[in-house]
Amino acid sequence: MKSAVLVFPGINRERDMARTLKIISGQEPAMVWHTETELPKGTDLAVIPGGFSYGDYLRCGAIAARSPVMDAVRSFAAKGGLVLAVCNGFQIACEAGLLPGVLMRNARLKFICRDVYLRVERSDTPFTRGYNAGQVIRVPSAHGEGNYIADVETIARLEGEGRVLFRYSAPDGKLNADFNFNGATNAIAGIVNDKGNVLGMMPHPENHVEAAIGCTDGRGLFAGLADHLARAA
Amino acid sequence: MPLRIRDETLRVTNEPAITPKLVAEHGLKPDEYQRVLDLIGREPSLTELGIFSAMWNEHCSYKSSKVHLRTLPTTGKCVIQGPGENAGVIDIGDGLACVFKMESHNHPSYIEPYQGAATGVGGILRDVFTMGARPIACLNALSFGDPKHPKTRHLVSGVVAGVGGYGNSFGVPTVGGQVRFHTRYDGNNLVNAMAVGLAETDKIFYAAASGVGMPIVYLGSKTGRDGIHGASMASAEFDEDSEGKRPTVQVGDPFSEKLLLEACLEIMAKDCVIAIQDMGAAGLTCSAVEMGAKGDLGVTLDLDAVPCREENMSAYEMMLSESQERMLMVLKPEKEKEAEAIFRKWGLDFAIVGRTTPTMRFIVQHQGKQMVDLPIKELGDQAPEYKRPFTDMPKLPVIKAADVKAPMPLGPALQALIATPDLCSKRWVWEQYDHIILGNTVQRPGGDAAVVRVLEGPKALALSTDVTPRYCEADAFEGGKQAVAECWRNLTAVGAKPLAITDNLNFGNPERPEIMGQFVGCVRGIGEACKALDFPVVSGNVSLYNETNGRAILPTPSIGGVGLLDDFTKSATLAFKAEGEAILLIGDTHGWLGQSLYLRDICGREEGAPPPVDLVVEKRNGDFVRSAILAGTATAAHDLSDGGLAVALAEMAMASGIGASCEAKLEAGHAFWFGEDQARYLITVEAAQAGAVLARAKAAGVPARRLGLTGGDALTLPGERPILVTILREGFEAWLPAYMAGGVN
Amino acid sequence: MKARVTVTLKTGVLDPQGKAIEGALRSLGVTGVASVRQGKVFDIEIEGSDKAKAEAALKAAADKLLANTVIENYRVEVLG
Amino acid sequence: MKARVTVTLKTGVLDPQGKAIEGALRSLGVTGVASVRQGKVFDIEIEGSDKAKAEAALKAAADKLLANTVIENYRVEVLG
C-alpha cells in the first residue's frame, strides 16, 4: 500500500496516521506538503488527516480545501484513487467539494473527546471490507464540529445509495440519540462519494490499532484497504 | 525621593517625566526606585522605568520567594537541568530526556477565562519546546470559587474551554489534572498548566547567549499592544476596581504556536541555534536580558526591526508587550539564510533585531534614539530580594473520631460524598480535552496518574498533579509534605518510579506575615518530602498576591510529578479486573477525620489538624505497592486520598462495573471508612495469593490487611445495604454536568 | 477603503449555535427572543480607491473563500 | 421584529482568524486586501413590537452572552 498523507499548516494528527499506516502496511507513507501540486508517483491511497488546519479559523477545513495539493487530490479521486479523510480531513473534503454536506458545531457546542461506537453499515467497500456489516466498533473521536448536515435531497441520496458507511450507535448497534453525541443527521459518522472511492469520517480509527493502547477496532479499516489494494495490484 | 538629573545621552524627548506617581503606578516601592537610581546613577527614561518594573516585579524576580526556594532539593541522579531555565530536564534513559514545567495564569483567567487559560497553556508549551523538546502531554490544575458564587459557572466554562481550545488545536494530549471548588477562590481562581516534552539528552537548548556580535533573531507572531502591564498585573492584588480596569487581554493563537513549534524544532535539528528563549511575561525585555545576562554578554536591540502588527508603537510598548507566540534566538551567523527559509516556509516572521556585545550593557534603540542603556547583569541579579517577616499559624487541635457524630449511615454518606463538587467525576472537564492525540496515551484521565508511552515504548511516563489546599491551610508544613507525598503516591499507584517534580506555588499577599508563614511552611514541607522521597524539584513557578479585599486563597502549592515505567504494559489501573479477587488495604488506618472531606461535606465542619505524613512509612508502603504491581501480583491499585477508604473502593468499583463485598468483621465506624490517613493504597490480588502477599508485606514492615472480595454488581460495606455500582456511578457522574447546565448550585 | 462582507446561513440550514444561544438567552432571563441565527462579518481594509474594483475583489473573496455557498449567503458593502 | 447584533473585536486585540484569512486570500490570488478582521452577527427575531423594549433586551443579551466585552464591541440594530 503506497499511501500519501497530506500535511497542512496546523494539521496535528498526521503523525498518528502515518504511524498507523506503517504499522498495518509495513510501509512508510509519503508526507506531502500542502504546496505540492502532485501526489507522489504510484500513490494508491491519499489520506487527509485530522487536526486543526489553519487553526480551524474561518470554517473548519475551508482554507486547507483551497490549497494547491487539493487540486492534485481531486484529480487523483476523479481517476478512481482511494481517498481517506478523517476528522479535519472530512471537513476539508467537504469544503473541497469531494464530499457533499457540511460539518457544523456539535449540537452541545463543545469539543468532545471520547470513545464512540460505530455501526458499520456495509462491508462490501474498500474501506469496510475488514468488517462485517452490522458490526459495532469502538473508536475515539475528538472534535468540536462533527455534526453532519446536508439538505434533504442529499441525505436521501446518501441513504438511498447506501453511501453511509458508519453511524454512531449504542454498543449493541441500536441507534440511540444518547450515543449520537454530536447531533449528526441520521447519526451519520462516515460517508463515501458517489463513486465510492472517497471516505470521510469524523472519528479516529487510526488511534485504535494497538492492543497496548487499549483497543484494535480501528485496524479493520486499514487492513481492509491494504487487502483491497493488494488484490487490485 | 531624590530625583536625579536626566542623562543627556538618553535623548528621549517624547517620554513624560518620571514622577513618584508614575513610579508607584509601575509597582515599584520608593526604596526599590532608590535602588534603581543608585544602580544607574541617574533618572531612568520611561522605557527604562518600564523595564525595571517588569524585571523587578514579583512575577519575574521572585523577590519574596527566592530565599526560600533556594532551600528546595534540586539535584539528583536523574536531573540534567534544575530550576533556572525555561523548564526542568530529567534523564529517562536511552538518550532521552523529559522536559517539564508548570506555570500559573491565574489573574488573566479571572479577567478573561477563555483567553487567560488558553494563553496559559500556550506559555507553558513554549517553555517546553524552547528547550528543544516536542511536547507530549499537558496537565491542568484548576481551583474555582464556591459553586454557588455567581461567577463560578462562567469561569469554569471559560477556563475549561480555553485549556482545551489551545491544547487541542496545538495538538498535545491533555491527560490529567485536578478541579476543586472552595469559597476562598471566589475572587481568585487558579489556573495552573503543566507541559511535558521529550528531547534527546544531547540536544537540549538553553537561554544563555554566547559569542560577541551574534545576530539576535525575533521569531513568530508580530508584536501588538497585548498585555502591556500583564506581568505587573500578575503581581498586583485585586480590588473591587480591577474588574472595571480590564487591562489589555492577550489572545492566544494556537495555530501560530503549532507553526512555531514545528519551525523551532526544524531549525534546532539543523544546528542553527546558539541560544533560545521564549517571550513570556515582560516579553522582549525579559527574554533579551536573560539571554545576555546568562551568557555574560551585552545586548543591543534595534526596535525598528521588530515586526509590529499595530502602528506607531513606542519603545515602551514594544519592550513590555506580551503578545504571544514569539521567540528570541541567537543564531549561528552562517546559518542565517537557512534559518530564515525555514521560518518563511512556516509563514512566520523572522527578523534580526539585535546583536550580542562585549559591553554588558542592555541598549535599546528606536527611530534613531537610544531609549535604554542599562547594566544587563544588574537588571536581573540586583533585583530586590526580601526576607519578609512571617508568622506560623498556631497548630490546630487533633479531632478525635469519638467526638464526631455520624449524621447518617456509611452507605448514604458514601453516596453523598462521591456526588460532591470536589469528589465527583471530572469527565465533563477532561472530555473537552483531546487526551488521546499522538496515540501514546496508555492511561487516560480518570485514574491515579496518566500514563503516556515514550516514542514506540516500552518506556512510559506517569504524570500527576496534586495538592490538598485545606491541609495546607490547617498546617502549612504538613500540607506541603502531603502535596508531594500524594503526587508520589499517585505515580506509584500506576507502578511508576517517581523521578522529579515541578511546583507551582499559589499564595496570597506575601507582605502579610501570616501568608508568608504559609508560604515558608509549605516550602519547608515540600523540601522535606522531596528529600525523603528522592523526588527533586526541577522547575516551578510562584504566584503571589492571589487575594481580593484582603481575603487570600487557600495556600495552594500544586505539585506536578513525573515518574517512569520501564514497560508500560506492566502499569496498573484502578479498575477491578475480575470477580473473586482479594482486596487488600496497604498502610495503617487510625481514622483521621480532621480536615477530611467527610468532616467538611457530611458533618459541615472544616476543622482540626490535617493528617500527618510520615515520609519513611510513605516510602516503605509505596515501594511495596510498586513492587507488587511490577511483579504482576497486584491486578489493580489505587491510592487513598480525599474521602478515604470508602471512596477509593467505590472508585475502583465504578471504574470496572464490578462490585465488592467487605468482610463483616471489619470496623463499621465512619472514621475507619472515611478517615484520610496517609500512605495508604488499595490493591487487588488473586484470592489464592492473598496470604502470600500479606506475608510479604509483614516481612517488609508494611501494614496490610484483607478487606474483602471483588464481585457482584454492588458495593457492600459491613452492616450496610448493598449499593449498586450503576447507582454509585450515576451520582458520581451527575453533579458537574448538571451544575454546568445550570440545573444545580 | 473600508468594506464589510456579511455571511449568513441560508434559510432552512440548521444552526446549532443559534439554537443553543436561544436557549442560553432564555435561561439568562432575556425574554422575547423568538429565534437567533448566527453569521459572520469580515471588516476588510482595501487598497486603492476604485470602488468597483474593490467590489469585484470582495465578491471574488467571498465566492472563493469567505462563504461556503452551499449553506451560506453573503453580502458585500464597500463603505468607502 | 427583526434585529441584528454585530460583534467585532476591539482595536488592538489580536485576530488570529483575520490574519489567517488574509494569508489565504493572498495565496488564492485575491489582490488589494490590506487587512481582515472577523466578527459575528446575530440575526434575531423578537416578539412584540415595542422597539425600545427590544433594544433593551438585546443590549442585555449582548452584554451577558453574545459579546465578550473584555475584547469585543457590539452594536444593536432593531430593523423593525
Ligand SMILES: Nc1ncnc2c1ncn2[C@@H]1O[C@H](COP(=O)(O)OP(=O)(O)O)[C@@H](O)[C@H]1O
Ligand atoms: N482539570 C482536569 N483535567 C484533566 N483531568 C482531570 C482534571 N481534573 C481531574 N482530572 C482527572 O480526574 C481524575 C481524578 O482526579 P483527582 O480526584 O484529583 O485524582 P487523585 O485523587 O488520584 O489525585 C484524575 O485522573 C485526574 O487526572
Ligand SMILES: [Mg+2]
Ligand atoms: Mg489517586
